[in-house]
Amino acid sequence: MAGNKKIGRKDLVKLLEKWSQGFTVFAPSRENGEVLMREWDGKDSGFLEWYRNSTQPPKDVVLPPMEKMFAFHKEKDGYRIEEPPPQQQQRRRLLFGIRPCDARALTIVDLPFKEGYEDPYYLARRQGTLLVGLSCTRPYDSCFCTSVGGGPSDASGVDVLLTGTGDGYLAEAATPAGGELLDSAGLEDASPADEAGAAEAKKAALAGITRKIDSEGLKDRLLSCFEDREFWEKAAAKCLSCGVCTFFCPTCYCFDINDEMVGEQGARFKSWDSCAFSVYTQMPVENPRLEKWRRVRQKVCHKFEFYPMNFGVMGCVGCGRCIRLCPVNWDITRVLESLPPAAES
Amino acid sequence: MADIDIEQKLRQEARGLLEQGKVDRILGYEAGSLKFTTTPLVTADKDDTERLVVNPFVVNNLSAFLTGMEGKTGIVAKGCDSRSIVSLMQDRKVARENLVILGIPCPGLIDVRKVEVLLGKERDELEDISREGDKVTVTAAGKKTELPLAKVLFDNCLACDMPTPEEYDVLLGEPQSPVADPAASRAGIEELEAMSPEQRWEFWKGEFSRCTRCYACRNACPACFCQRCFVEETDPQWVLPVPRWQDNLIFQLIRTIHVAGRCTDCGNCERACPAHIPLRSLSKKMYDMVDELFHYRAGMDRNPEPLLTAYEASEAED
Amino acid sequence: MATAEFEPKILAFCCNWCSYAGADLAGVSRMQYPPNVRIIRVMCSGRVSPELVVKALRSGADGVVVLGCHIGDCHYISGNHRTKKRMAILRGLLSYMGVDPRRVRLEWVSASEGDRFAQVVTEVTREIKELGPNRLFTDQGQEKR
Numbered sequence: 016m017a018g019n020k021k022i023g024r025k026d027l028v029k030l031l032e033k034w035s036q037g038f039t040v041f042a043p044s045r046e047n048g049e050v051l052m053r054e055w056d057g058k059d060s061g062f063l064e065w066y067r068n069s070t071q072p073p074k075d076v077v078l079p080p081m082e083k084m085f086a087f088h089k090e091k092d093g094y095r096i097e098e099p100p101p102q103q104q105q106r107r108r109l110l111f112g113i114r115p116c117d118a119r120a121l122t123i124v125d126l127p128f129k130e131g132y133e134d135p136y137y138l139a140r141r142q143g144t145l146l147v148g149l150s151c152t153r154p155y156d157s158c159f160c161t162s163v164g165g166g167p168s169d170a171s172g173v174d175v176l177l178t179g180t181g182d183g184y185l186a187e188a189a190t191p192a193g194g195e196l197l198d199s200a201g202l203e204d205a206s207p208a209d210e211a212g213a214a215e216a217k218k219a220a221l222a223g224i225t226r227k228i229d230s231e232g233l234k235d236r237l238l239s240c241f242e243d244r245e246f247w248e249k250a251a252a253k254c255l256s257c258g259v260c261t262f263f264c265p266t267c268y269c270f271d272i273n274d275e276m277v278g279e280q281g282a283r284f285k286s287w288d289s290c291a292f293s294v295y296t297q298m299p300v301e302n303p304r305l306e307k308w309r310r311v312r313q314k315v316c317h318k319f320e321f322y323p324m325n326f327g328v329m330g331c332v333g334c335g336r337c338i339r340l341c342p343v344n345w346d347i348t349r350v351l352e353s354l355p356p357a358a359e360s
Numbered sequence: 361m362a363d364i365d366i367e368q369k370l371r372q373e374a375r376g377l378l379e380q381g382k383v384d385r386i387l388g389y390e391a392g393s394l395k396f397t398t399t400p401l402v403t404a405d406k407d408d409t410e411r412l413v414v415n416p417f418v419v420n421n422l423s424a425f426l427t428g429m430e431g432k433t434g435i436v437a438k439g440c441d442s443r444s445i446v447s448l449m450q451d452r453k454v455a456r457e458n459l460v461i462l463g464i465p466c467p468g469l470i471d472v473r474k475v476e477v478l479l480g481k482e483r484d485e486l487e488d489i490s491r492e493g494d495k496v497t498v499t500a501a502g503k504k505t506e507l508p509l510a511k512v513l514f515d516n517c518l519a520c521d522m523p524t525p526e527e528y529d530v531l532l533g534e535p536q537s538p539v540a541d542p543a544a545s546r547a548g549i550e551e552l553e554a555m556s557p558e559q560r561w562e563f564w565k566g567e568f569s570r571c572t573r574c575y576a577c578r579n580a581c582p583a584c585f586c587q588r589c590f591v592e593e594t595d596p597q598w599v600l601p602v603p604r605w606q607d608n609l610i611f612q613l614i615r616t617i618h619v620a621g622r623c624t625d626c627g628n629c630e631r632a633c634p635a636h637i638p639l640r641s642l643s644k645k646m647y648d649m650v651d652e653l654f655h656y657r658a659g660m661d662r663n664p665e666p667l668l669t670a671y672e673a674s675e676a677e678d
Numbered sequence: 679m680a681t682a683e684f685e686p687k688i689l690a691f692c693c694n695w696c697s698y699a700g701a702d703l704a705g706v707s708r709m710q711y712p713p714n715v716r717i718i719r720v721m722c723s724g725r726v727s728p729e730l731v732v733k734a735l736r737s738g739a740d741g742v743v744v745l746g747c748h749i750g751d752c753h754y755i756s757g758n759h760r761t762k763k764r765m766a767i768l769r770g771l772l773s774y775m776g777v778d779p780r781r782v783r784l785e786w787v788s789a790s791e792g793d794r795f796a797q798v799v800t801e802v803t804r805e806i807k808e809l810g811p812n813r814l815f816t817d818q819g820q821e822k823r
Contacts, residue, residue, distance in 0.1 A: 046570065047567075047570070047635075047636050047637075048473070048636040049570060049634075049635050049636055067482070070634065070635070071572075080572050080603045081602045081603050081604065155484055156394060156395065156484035157394060157484075249402075249403075252400075252402035252425075253399060253400040253401075253402055253425070255424070255576065255579035255580055255632075256579055257574050257575045257576040257578070257579040257580070257632070258572070258573070258574035258575060258576070259574045259576045259632075259634050262572050262574050262634075263574075263634060271601055273600050273601060273602055275600055275602075277737070284600065284602045286573075286600075286601060286602040286603060287572065287573075287603070288601075289574070292575070294592050338393065338394065339394070340634045342420070342576050342579075342580050342628075342631065342632035343399055343400055343420055343580075344392040344393060344394060344397050344398070344399035345399070346392075346393040346399075348393070349393055552774070553774070557773070557776040557777070557778060558776060559776070560774070560775060560776035561775060561776030561777070561814065562776075563776075564775050564776065590729055596733075598729045598732075598733055604817075605817075606736060606815045606817070609775070610732050610733075610736060613728075613732060613771060613772075613775065614728055614729055614732060616771060617728045617764070617767055617768055617771060618728075620767050642771070642774075642775075645771070645774050646767065646770075646771060649767060649770045649771070650767065653763075653766055653767070653770075654763065667763070668760060668763055668764060668767075669760070671755070671756035671759050671760070
């Protein structure tokens with residue numbers, strides 16, 4: 016395709032250095048067996064050898080596990096807010112190496128933060144972050160992106176998509192911002208050989224996706240079995256009601272707000288919350304999801320029924336983290352496969 | 361007796377229990393959806409018992425599901441799990457007459473993460489892991505590598521006090537001796553104790569900066585059965601639900617103290633943590649401290665009152 | 679702040695029946711002891727949960743001392759036995775995590791031991807002064823919470 020660029024494997028570090036002049040670059044790093052997107056240390060490109068996907072999804076760059084919203088001070092006649100809502104990040108950020116599933120997930124998470132009420136905290140971080148994606152080469156056995164509308168080289172969420180060609184990367188601009196980024200990087204144009212190499216890699220990655228489900232009609236099947244308590248109790252039996260699946264899910268976005276005061280000084284915090292927690296819907300008088308099976312039902316329906324109803328897209332990108340990380344190997348693909356067929360209307 | 365024979369016997373026993381209406385459900389393990397994993401099987405359907413498995417990957421401590429379960433349960437229990445059951449009985453969270461314990465003597469479970477590190481490959485890139493006696497053969501990319509069992513067992517298995525359940529209704533398999541390597545099981549603790557207090561604090565500060573407060577550790581723990589956990593209290597609020605390292609550290613510190621005298625070092629917490637925080641370096645330290653101070657290890661004997669609530673009149677003199 | 683001598687803030691949990699009365703006696707007898715200790719009365723030292731002690735440290739207390747009845751004298755018979763076991767574990771774990779165990783103390787003081795109360799407070803204050811301020815939970819640049 017015209018306009019595609021080529022990045023030599025040896026030139027990648029130089030390119031990241033160049034980008035570091037205008038952006039804070041985030042790249043995969045390993046800490047105690049956990050892979051996280053962290054500020055690039057300025058020299059390492061070794062992650063390209065071992066990187067498959069991060070443990071925590073890159074959503075933690077735009078929707079961090081915790082955020083101080085503002086500080087406040089108690090005065091005689093009320094409260095004085097000390098910090099206004101966040102302004103645009105001073106320095107733009109570049110997320111290097113985000114996988115297509117996680118990038119697509121951000122476009123899905125955008126929806127509730129943009130439609131109706133525009134969340135300034137989320138949007139400030141999101142708009143200040145450029146995404147340079149990396150096509151997958153070694154999908155996990157838990158990946159099922161192709162079953163939920165994505166793919167290992169899907170460019171629908173990134174600004175730039177890099178695909179390995181053997182001796183380097185094909186760089187494709189997916190947005191105007193991505194195009195600008197590539198144009199200003201002084202890269203050579205991609206050759207037909209580069210294009211071909213990338214096409215081969217994309218084909219091979221697709222073949223590497225082994226986990227598949229039929230996601231056609233999931234919405235209707237879920238609608239039909241909503242009242243089937245027996246089904247949901249069985250599905251929920253081994254769930255621990257911890258927050259692993261939701262916290263490590265790139266499309267989950269629920270958060271909690273808490274205030275803390277010490278003396279006259281206070282602060283308001285935003286932090287990740289999980290619908291799996293038993294106290295998630297705890298209210299003074301009652302808890303409508305006290306029983307575990309209701310929470311498990313809610314999670315599955317939210318992703319595959321309510322989200323499509325409200326936003327026209329499934330709330331899952333098939334990254335497989337929930338399957339990999341769940342302490343009891345609760346597997347959403349298994350639960351979806353076991354759904355009874357939709358009732359005849 | 362090979363695992364496969366134990367499996368057959370287990371399936372028969374479990375089926376029988378359901379058929380005869382002796383239990384309302386079976387709680388065991390079935391093949392997981394990922395290689396070298398198992399997943400809990402909770403079923404009232406006798407045909408489902410065909411899916412029960414016994415292998416080196418039956419890691420979950422199923423007793424964590426017992427608190428609050430109504431009716432009678434047939435539960436598959438390794439040695440460590442049976443101790444957790446006994447501890448729950450001591451806490452009066454579980455009634456012995458409501459359980460049929462299907463005991464599985466356990467020679468230790470294989471920590472796939474250790475295999476991954478030793479082979480430099482990830483779990484889904486391995487073709488086979490099989491154990492024969494004290495050798496483990498791992499097949500990857502067509503090549504076989506032999507590893508000593510002690511190198512790939514979970515750390516808590518290396519300190520196992522009870523590989524063969526002592527509280528059971530049916531014992532399936534020959535009693536096992538532990539692959540004891542208590543030094544290896546305490547390696548993390550020894551390393552920490554060799555540091556200065558300031559270094560130790562920095563270490564834990566660093567570890568708990570990675571905690572997201574997912575509560576996998578707490579929910580996987582059989583000893584954590586409170587309906588309302590202290591972290592959920594808002595008046596007074598001990599810790600904010602915000603994952604600041606200070607609050608994360610305090611959460612785990614207090615949780616460890618709360619389970620003191622009831623923790624059996626089953627290792628479920630460390631296994632559950634998605635951030636690989638070395639929780640056993642805390643819980644095992646606490647476990648050994650309780651042993652040193654009070655000569656008490658949880659779940660070894662169903663008779664005593666729980667340690668921290670027990671009071672003997674004979675203790676009246678200091 | 680750099681030039682003033684460090685005056686520690688120490689929280690003391692005193693049980694109503696013994697140590698609080700002992701503290702009272704010390705006061706009534708006009709015994710001199712450092713003013714660094716803030717007393718919180720509880721009905722029994724067994725009421726002092728590890729959360730209370732740790733929250734005190736988290737909130738900036740430089741030291742915490744739990745005072746109860748001597749073993750065998752607890753008004754509720756067994757409360758202080760629980761305290762003893764609990765505090766042993768708490769101090770052990772705190773020490774293991776890197777907190778100087780001298781910041782958290784357990785002492786038995788009876789209702790008639792006004793002098794012992796004063797002595798304990800004096801000793802604890804001196805020791806904590808030597809240990810210095812508690813900066814355990816301070817994040818860089820943030821106020822102590």
